[in-house]
Amino acid sequence: MHDFKLSRRHFGMLAAGVAASAALPFSVRAAGGTAIAATFPGNWEDGYRKALTPILEAEGFGLTVAPAMAQDQLAKVMASPGNPPYDTLLMSPGQMATAIENDLIQKIDPSRLKNWNMLDPAFQGEYGPTVTIEVNGIAYNPDMVPRPKGYRDLFENPAYQGKVSWTGFASNTAVMAYTEMAKIFGSGPNDMDAVFKLFKDHPEQLQGVVDSTNHQMTLFQQGEIAVFMCSTGNVARLKSLGMNAEFVQPETGSPAAPVNIHLTKGAKNLDAAYAYMDAAISKAAQDILKMPPTEMFPTNKEVALTPGIEAYVTRDQLSKMVYPDWAAINKNRAAWIRTFDALVAG
Amino acid sequence: MKASGFPYVVPMLLLSVAFFATPLAVLVGFSFSGPGGATVEHYGRFFGDAFNFRVLVSTARLGLETVVGTTLLGVPIALLYWHSGRTARQVIIFLTLIPMLTSNVVRTFAWIVILGRQGPISETLMALGLTGSPISLMFTEFGLLMAMCQIDLPLIILPLIAILSRTPVQFTEAAQVSGAGPWRILVTVLLPLMLPGLLAGWILVFASTSSSFVTQAVIGGARNVYVPQLIYREVGTLFDWPLASAIAVVLLISTGCLLVAMTMISRHRRLVGHA
Amino acid sequence: MRDMKENPVPALLYKVFVFGFGSLCVVYLVAPIVIALTMSFTSGQTLKYPPEGFSFRWYEALLDPVRSATEHAAAWNSLKIAGLAVLGALLFAVPATIGMTRMRRSTVGTIEPLLLAPLVLPSLVYGLAALIVANFVGLQPSLWLTVTGHVVVFGPLMYRAASVVAQGLNPSLAEASTVMGASWFTTLRRVTIPLLMPGILAGAFLVFIQSLDNVSVSLFLADAQTTVLPLRMFALIEESLDVRVAAISGILIGLTLLVMLVARRVLAPQRQA
Numbered sequence: 001m002h003d004f005k006l007s008r009r010h011f012g013m014l015a016a017g018v019a020a021s022a023a024l025p026f027s028v029r030a031a032g033g034t035a036i037a038a039t040f041p042g043n044w045e046d047g048y049r050k051a052l053t054p055i056l057e058a059e060g061f062g063l064t065v066a067p068a069m070a071q072d073q074l075a076k077v078m079a080s081p082g083n084p085p086y087d088t089l090l091m092s093p094g095q096m097a098t099a100i101e102n103d104l105i106q107k108i109d110p111s112r113l114k115n116w117n118m119l120d121p122a123f124q125g126e127y128g129p130t131v132t133i134e135v136n137g138i139a140y141n142p143d144m145v146p147r148p149k150g151y152r153d154l155f156e157n158p159a160y161q162g163k164v165s166w167t168g169f170a171s172n173t174a175v176m177a178y179t180e181m182a183k184i185f186g187s188g189p190n191d192m193d194a195v196f197k198l199f200k201d202h203p204e205q206l207q208g209v210v211d212s213t214n215h216q217m218t219l220f221q222q223g224e225i226a227v228f229m230c231s232t233g234n235v236a237r238l239k240s241l242g243m244n245a246e247f248v249q250p251e252t253g254s255p256a257a258p259v260n261i262h263l264t265k266g267a268k269n270l271d272a273a274y275a276y277m278d279a280a281i282s283k284a285a286q287d288i289l290k291m292p293p294t295e296m297f298p299t300n301k302e303v304a305l306t307p308g309i310e311a312y313v314t315r316d317q318l319s320k321m322v323y324p325d326w327a328a329i330n331k332n333r334a335a336w337i338r339t340f341d342a343l344v345a346g
Numbered sequence: 347m348k349a350s351g352f353p354y355v356v357p358m359l360l361l362s363v364a365f366f367a368t369p370l371a372v373l374v375g376f377s378f379s380g381p382g383g384a385t386v387e388h389y390g391r392f393f394g395d396a397f398n399f400r401v402l403v404s405t406a407r408l409g410l411e412t413v414v415g416t417t418l419l420g421v422p423i424a425l426l427y428w429h430s431g432r433t434a435r436q437v438i439i440f441l442t443l444i445p446m447l448t449s450n451v452v453r454t455f456a457w458i459v460i461l462g463r464q465g466p467i468s469e470t471l472m473a474l475g476l477t478g479s480p481i482s483l484m485f486t487e488f489g490l491l492m493a494m495c496q497i498d499l500p501l502i503i504l505p506l507i508a509i510l511s512r513t514p515v516q517f518t519e520a521a522q523v524s525g526a527g528p529w530r531i532l533v534t535v536l537l538p539l540m541l542p543g544l545l546a547g548w549i550l551v552f553a554s555t556s557s558s559f560v561t562q563a564v565i566g567g568a569r570n571v572y573v574p575q576l577i578y579r580e581v582g583t584l585f586d587w588p589l590a591s592a593i594a595v596v597l598l599i600s601t602g603c604l605l606v607a608m609t610m611i612s613r614h615r616r617l618v619g620h621a
Numbered sequence: 622m623r624d625m626k627e628n629p630v631p632a633l634l635y636k637v638f639v640f641g642f643g644s645l646c647v648v649y650l651v652a653p654i655v656i657a658l659t660m661s662f663t664s665g666q667t668l669k670y671p672p673e674g675f676s677f678r679w680y681e682a683l684l685d686p687v688r689s690a691t692e693h694a695a696a697w698n699s700l701k702i703a704g705l706a707v708l709g710a711l712l713f714a715v716p717a718t719i720g721m722t723r724m725r726r727s728t729v730g731t732i733e734p735l736l737l738a739p740l741v742l743p744s745l746v747y748g749l750a751a752l753i754v755a756n757f758v759g760l761q762p763s764l765w766l767t768v769t770g771h772v773v774v775f776g777p778l779m780y781r782a783a784s785v786v787a788q789g790l791n792p793s794l795a796e797a798s799t800v801m802g803a804s805w806f807t808t809l810r811r812v813t814i815p816l817l818m819p820g821i822l823a824g825a826f827l828v829f830i831q832s833l834d835n836v837s838v839s840l841f842l843a844d845a846q847t848t849v850l851p852l853r854m855f856a857l858i859e860e861s862l863d864v865r866v867a868a869i870s871g872i873l874i875g876l877t878l879l880v881m882l883v884a885r886r887v888l889a890p891q892r893q894a
Contacts, residue, residue: 353720355720358776358780423646426640438647439881444874451854456656505823507823549737550827553737554740590746
């Protein structure tokens, strides 16, 4: 600090420069209606900006893609009652149930979507269309462990001892795996006591418990763990980055989570928001989004699956996926989280 | 002269009241809100669970341990700075700034490497024959403490350097002339000189460890849970905002008490120093 | 450097402690960052240690205006917010520091906790509560709301860093200046602020860096079209362990080194007393 002196004049110039630049607008707004659409940050954000903006512009609308994780989208809308910062949200059924319960989203009018009939009935939600579906399973490193058959294997085969990483109940991926395990080891999807007992009997499984899937991807590539619960997307990305990772559909079935677009209550740019939803389920957009790096499973019937996607899941298999009851999960989630945390902390 | 300082403080006080006290009031309001009017139910829920109380205690403990660790590492660096020439001093400043210039995500990533099975710690222990198989310090409290101490170290060094850089080298001359050895000078002259900086550093370090959560979550894993992680989960996963607010108020009060205690010590010492 | 005439053993031990152990502490401080930087020069596809080979490809990717357009926009937003937050901290926290040196200790003891309180509240909670209040009084999320939030949350860092130096100041210096006929503004400009400068610089740095690394406050208080850099970096790591995240740190460190070298050559000699 001793010799690191800025003169006041320099400092004043610097300050004036910063202030002047801040006065410039962040971006130039489109003249017509602009939809403010929340999406997940990263690839999803870039993909939607690239694939959907031209479609909306062709129809005279603008699109602002606002990156935020699902829980942050919800928190932000909840904190601004009646005055949502987004016109549309993007989330899976777990968060959708919370959004409906708190009266944050509204039912949509399907007649305003030209591409509505291109969706299977399963994807025509009354609270908005399903734009893709994430299929979950088990990721493993073939260099370190044999191919697991399913969840039971991970507990009963000593080859996996100390090499599996789990996450707490705050993660959607984890909750879906645990409800499956509750069916296998207990009496049904909500018999979580059976799962807790299972972990109590296998304390070595609790060593590598972390907070979220993205931490697991880091640990996986550093060789700290060899198995974790994942979506096909996680494994596709690990593979595309040159890592030795494989995806397994558990013998008992793969839990799946659709991703939906929802219209917020009090959305200010309704026309643009509908145009955005329509664009997101259009063939033109999904043909782009099914390619790497997004590799989203297309929900529009007219879009052909790529070999890359088909390697993980085909359209026929969709009906065999397990779709958890999120209303029941949300009811129990707080208690499950606390029990599990206490269990992990020992 | 004594009263003339107040107008200078007014702008920051007003800012604090308008933009901090009002959100805080909302928070406190939330924490007492119930369907049938005011209630202390949420505080009851928090303290009713022994696990939560343990989390609160380990949060304070991690904070204090990090304060001790950063002090033990920071004071020698500050002394190195004090005894160095102009160029070396600038190098030390630069090296102190480096960790802060590295994003939290990246710093945490580096610590995963260091603490992991194939990391330098594990390899060294194996080479020395202290352990037969690779060990991992990931998800351990000790590993987390090592990382927190490094990450927060600049917060304690910067105030110390700010003081030392303002102090002429001749400051210790009187003591030297009177024949005091270097250790004596350290204890009787340099440490008292650095004390305000140490206290500031302790406050910054403690506040930082008790309110952040990325490093704790990744390095500590789910086995080591701290209060900010509890709050984050209540806010974003369970949407139990009254409980989240109650936890935040408890955190604010408990860390606030510790900080006030630290500040009072500093004021008291100044009193002594001026007498 | 200084002659230590008596028993040479304690003096030697002291030297070993300061130069030996002190240097070890510096190594501890810097080693993790060296590892992080090493990874940023990998020729491989992901952030991984040990890196697969040496290349500048991730720096090239980061600086490419097309491939990293979103990162550039996010970086610009974050730099703007951080710069304005420093400015705000200078305007609010530095006067408060000066004021506190001129007040009774008991008064200071009462007010100071109020000023420092924002340091202790997790910024996620602050961001959320501030958004609720802003919405209630009809303020929309915006750049200015974000900057205000950052000044509130990080301003105390400036206050604390500057007051460290202020505590050691001799109040009679300012008094002497006033007695000699200087106006309060001249005294402030010529005496008080220059004396506080090391603390102010340390504080400015802390505010700037913490603001640059903050996700929560920006997430809740910024308008929908404003992406900030740390949020973007989080997504890049989460999805693809993108090496550009480490390259961003490399560039920040390089820029700081540059600024310090320039400051050393250009600014220091002319102000050497």
